[in-house]
Amino acid sequence: MNIEVRLHGTLIAARPGLRAGDPFTVTIRDGASVASLAAELSLAPADIHLAIVNGRVVYDRDVPLATGDRVGLFPPVGGG
């Protein structure tokens, strides 16, 4: 299945040449979770603070994704 991914903050280092927040497509096995998507992108689980899937903040990394999902991955961020 295809997942529309956006990496943010320091995580963008995993995709040199891309700007944080620019979308790219990752093809991954059906039913893969946020955790396996991160592994596919060579991101250490500890570096990911939260995932936003289709606009919803997802804390459980094992929830299965569906094809066409929009996934944003974030390190810890803050501001005001």
Next chain:
Amino acid sequence: MERILRVNMTSRTAAFEPMPEAYRNRAGRWLTSSIVHDEVPPTCHPLGPNNKVVFSPGIVTGTASPTSSRISVGGKSPLTGGIKESNAGTGWGRRLARLGIRAIVVEGQPKEKGFWLLKVNARGAELEPADAWTGKRLSEIYPALLTRFGGKEKVNVCAIGVAGEFRMAAAGICFNDQEGRPSRYAGRGGLGAVLGSKGLKAIVVDDSGAKEIPLADKAQFDQGRKKLGAALGAHAITKPKGALNSYGTAVLVNILNEAGGLPTHNFREGRFEGAAKIAGEAIFAGNKERTGAEVYNHACSPGCVIRCSNTWHRSNGSEHTSCIEYESDWAFGANCGIDDLDQIAELNLLCNDYGLDTIETGGTLAVAADGGLWRFGDGKRAIELLHEIGQGTPLGRILGNGAVVTGRAFGVTRVPHVKGQNMPAYEPRAVKGIGMTYAVSTMGADHTSGYTIAPEILGVSGKLDPLNPDKADLARNFQYATAFIDSTGHCLFIAFAILDIASGFEGTVEECNGVLGTKWTMDDVARIGKEVLDLERDFNRKAGFTALDDRLPEFMRTEPLPPHDTVWDIADREIDRVFAS
């Protein structure tokens, strides 16, 4: 000795008074709101002689405590008609604290036209004519003022821009940062107009010869500041080269965009197509490309270890503006449909130069776009409109009075405000707890009253669903904790670390005990916060506010917000529950 400096602009005299016993231990927001509550008639005209502007550094401001150089400014707001507390990070309050001055109270109004400047130093305080400093951009007069009074190592300047001179309700009060830039604002609520109405153009503070701040219990203070420092140094958001230091507050653009809570095109959508182009990461990357080096952020004020203030550089590498905060980036970016950082930077610079609150100004431009004055995304035209404000043209006078006045002038019904203050950069239909906070805040729509975004979006101090409506307790507790932090003199951004690391919060309380000789515990945090809120709510009640003012605008109840297609669906009784207990 702790003193209050009272400046009477009717007689143009300045005199010191001993700190009243009733205000013992009060500083920062606790003191500014106390004095406004006790001395300002709630029904007075905000721009008349009976309003006052009160400045107070926090409890630990001026000491060796980290990230504690905030100055609180209070008065009755010409924007909301209620009480206002707005604070800024700057060395100005630190110098005031070191001079033993707990508060400056500016009152009265001159009968004759003109502007004055107040000099405060170890010898005393005096007023001098300031007409020569008026009518100019702040980037023009700050370097000259700093030089004239001894340089940025010795003095700090607080001043209003032309917006304050024109008594515009979007006018803020400006303080210089460590490089002397006129960039740190007590921006919200129009307190710049109140200072302008009193003919006070600037206050220059020189702390030469001041003694160290006395500590009631040095061991307790040192233990507290070390615990707080350790928490700030350890937390991923506040540590060196962490999120705030690398990307600044604008790092929030992408996450709010992903969560569908980034107000776009005057609160029409929750996502902005150009988000990635204006986000904090794009600022970092753009600076690197233009200067040839990684530019990490700097401290706006002495002693800040978080260092979140950014700069933006022109294509030739020279500095364009500082600081493009998340709020300013959003206000001129997503909310105005502008995806060009150079144009956003110029709008930010013009606000700093004319003396305007960026949130109210960006919100006003967005309302003006709905009113047909310009087209969303046309940054060139937005810049021209900002110059109209700076020049005080008739159109500029309307825009400079904020979103509600502009909406009325141009027949716009979509005006996202509470109590007359334009909403900041979080969409209530997508993040319910912040909507509750906007609704009940004593300040009008204000995210810094209680930053529920931390647990609702950022996964800090909790993991809550932003769309879950059960947020009344959250909204209350965050406002109490915030009112306490605003009284300590700490920047609210310490909250990211101390809400997650308990010893950091304990340290914050211990530091206060070390300065004051009190025996506060964690239980006193909510007690003090509640006391501050009760004073502010009492003022607003006497100014004529009722529960019906604690409401979000009608269009948010009827228009679904993409991408979640949710409306503001929190029952009024749920909102009234926030402060019912």
